[in-house]
Each structure stands twice: as structure tokens, then as C-alpha cells.
Amino acid sequence: ETGVTQTPRHLVMGMTNKKSLKCEQHLGHNAMYWYKQSAKKPLELMFVYNFKEQTENNSVPSRFSPECPNSSHLFLHLHTLQPEDSALYLCASSQEVLAGGRETQYFGPGTRLLVL
Amino acid sequence: AQSVTQLDSHVSVSEGTPVLLRCNYSSSYSPSLFWYVQHPNKGLQLLLKYTSAATLVKGINGFEAEFKKSETSFHLTKPSAHMSDAAEYFCVVSGGKLTFGQGTILTVHP
Numbered sequence: 001e002t003g004v005t006q007t008p009r010h011l012v013m014g015m016t017n018k019k020s021l022k023c024e025q026h027l028g029h030n031a032m033y034w035y036k037q038s039a040k041k042p043l044e045l046m047f048v049y050n051f052k053e054q055t056e057n058n059s060v061p062s063r064f065s066p067e068c069p070n071s072s073h074l075f076l077h078l079h080t081l082q083p084e085d086s087a088l089y090l091c092a093s094s095q096e097v098l099a100g101g102r103e104t105q106y107f108g109p110g111t112r113l114l115v116l
Numbered sequence: 117a118q119s120v121t122q123l124d125s126h127v128s129v130s131e132g133t134p135v136l137l138r139c140n141y142s143s144s145y146s147p148s149l150f151w152y153v154q155h156p157n158k159g160l161q162l163l164l165k166y167t168s169a170a171t172l173v174k175g176i177n178g179f180e181a182e183f184k185k186s187e188t189s190f191h192l193t194k195p196s197a198h199m200s201d202a203a204e205y206f207c208v209v210s211g212g213k214l215t216f217g218q219g220t221i222l223t224v225h226p
Binding site for chain 2: 004006040041042043045048056090092100104105106107108109110112
């Protein structure tokens with residue numbers, strides 16, 4: 001596999017379910033990101049990990065819980081979500097987080113989440 | 117603070133005609149600027165980026181963009197549109213963290 005992969009590609013869950021999204025990068029990068037893409041809204045950065053350490057949490061509700069066990073894998077654990085959390089969740093990676101944000105990020109295909 | 121504005125939510129062109137997707141930005145820093153493309157049900161793919169080198173940046177698939185500091189613009193152009201260019205395009209500014217524009221949907225008619 002090459003690039004950034006995400007599983008599952010589609011997920012339907014109820015508000016009381018617990019599920020996890022998985023992201024894996026095969027690029028040898030050290031930084032990984034979670035984004036939320038909602039209809040008619042700009043892409044929103046959720047979390048940033050640099051060398052496995054969380055460096056940014058963009059005021060994300062606690063019902064979203066990230067986990068980065070190593071530089072190649074990133075998870076997003078979901079619990080008691082709301083219908084407004086339905087969106088495309090994109091994972092990205094970059095060589096590292098650089099000052100000034102000059103690093104190029106490589107994106108996965110996303111997980112389309114529907115919360116009923 | 118930084119922001120990015122994509123001036124058109126939709127652009128429609130005929131195949132073989134030029135493409136212009138407009139982007140204005142504001143940033144307190146000397147920004148890096150990117151254009152990404154997203155085809156349906158796909159992730160974002162980097163088209164090109166500006167990081168304070170040459171102001172005219174050439175990207176993949178025949179796209180290019182010109183950084184104009186005086187106009188705070190970073191418009192994306194292509195001389196001749198192809199059907200496969202139909203997608204959504206995002207202008208992104210980074211002066212510390214990435215800020216995405218709202219996207220421009222490009223439609224290409226035969």
C-alpha cells in the first residue's frame with residue numbers, strides 16, 4: 001500500500017455507539033492530522049500529532065478522542081456522537097510539523113460518517 | 117490572524133478553454149500558499165505550493181499559480197481545461213497552521 005489509507009471508507013452509527021476510525025501512512029512521515037469536512041464549510045483541522053505527541057487540539061468536543069500509538073498510525077475514537085457530526089473525516093500526514101506551516105500534507109481518501 | 121477567500125464557489129468552463137480560480141488571502145506572516153484538488157469521493161491532492169521562492173509556481177496537470185503580494189492573491193490558472201479537471205479546488209494559506217478556503221467547484225463542459 002502506498003500513501004495514506006483510511007478505514008473504513010463509510011460508517012453509519014447511532015448516537016449511542018462507539019466506533020473508531022483508522023488512518024495509516026506509508027510515507028515515513030512523522031506528523032499526522034485529523035480534519036473534518038462538512039458540507040458547505042471549510043475544512044476544519046481537529047488534531048495534530050508530531051512525533052507521536054499531540055501538538056494541537058482545535059477545541060474539539062471530547063466525544064472525539066484521538067490516539068497516535070506510533071508515527072504511522074492515527075486513530076479517532078468516536079462515542080455518543082450527534083447528527084451534526086456527520087461529515088467526511090480526512091487524515092493527512094507530513095514529514096513533520098514545520099514552523100510557518102510550510103510542510104506539504106498528504107491526504108487519505110477520508111471516512112464518510114453518518115450519525116443517525 | 118490569517119484567512120483565505122475563494123472568490124467563486126462555482127466555475128464553469130468549456131473543454132479546451134482557460135481556467136481561472138481566484139483566491140485572496142490575508143496573513144500576518146510571510147505565508148505559504150497551496151492549492152489542493154479533491155475529486156469526488158477522494159482525498160485532497162496537492163496541485164502546487166508557494167513557499168517564498170519563485171512567484172510563479174508550476175504544478176501538476178498543467179496548472180500554475182502566481183503569488184502577488186501587492187494584491188494578496190494566489191489565483192490558479194490552466195491554459196486549456198480537460199474533462200478530468202472537473203473537481204473541487206481548495207486554496208490554503210499557512211502562516212503557522214493551515215487555513216482552507218471554502219472551495220471552488222470546477223465544472224468542465226464538452
